[in-house]
Amino acid sequence: MLHKGSRRRRRLVLVIAAAAALAFAAYAFTAANVVPATQAGDGSGAITGYTVSAIAYQLEALNPANIDSVSFTLSAVAGTVHAKVVAANPLFTACTNTGGNNWSCNFVVNPTVLSADEFRVIAVQ
Numbered sequence: 001m002l003h004k005g006s007r008r009r010r011r012l013v014l015v016i017a018a019a020a021a022l023a024f025a026a027y028a029f030t031a032a033n034v035v036p037a038t039q040a041g042d043g044s045g046a047i048t049g050y051t052v053s054a055i056a057y058q059l060e061a062l063n064p065a066n067i068d069s070v071s072f073t074l075s076a077v078a079g080t081v082h083a084k085v086v087a088a089n090p091l092f093t094a095c096t097n098t099g100g101n102n103w104s105c106n107f108v109v110n111p112t113v114l115s116a117d118e119f120r121v122i123a124v125q
Contacts, residue, residue, distance in 0.1 A: 050123050051075035054102075057085075059113070066110040070119070074101045078123040081105075085116040092122060 054073040060066040067085060074081070082092035083105045095105040 050078065050121070052119075052121050055119060057113075057116075060110055065114070066112055067107060067116060068110055069104055069106040071098070071102065071104040072121070074103065074121075074123055077101060077125065078103075079125050081121065081123045083119065083121045085119055086111050087118045087120075092120075 052072050052074060054071075056071050057067050058069045058071070060068045070083060070085065072083075078097075078101070081095040081097070081103050083095055083103075084092045085107075089111070093105045093107050095103040098104050
């Protein structure tokens with residue numbers, strides 16, 4: 001028959017062996033992870049607006065009471081430009097770069113000259 005002390009030692013050995021097996025298994029899983037290098041940072045820069053110049057409205061050929069398109073020049077390079085000429089209209093028209101800092105916006109629904117009450121340009125690099 002086993003002695004009381006040897007039973008405790010046997011249990012202790014089993015507990016230690018189980019803990020070691022779990023620790024090894026956990027190590028095996030974590031050792032397999034591969035994490036690529038990443039970057040993080042913080043910085044700031046000034047946000048300045050564009051100066052819009054050389055604004056030219058083109059009227060519809062058949063109905064000169066409507067604005068067909070508008071062209072203009074921005075003071076710096078832009079990547080995306082939208083514009084509108086009616087303040088109450090929430091929709092902006094996408095503009096096309098015609099070379100350099102020159103842009104043209106062809107309205108899908110041509111606003112009337114009478115309804116045109118602002119020229120608003122949104123531009124980003």
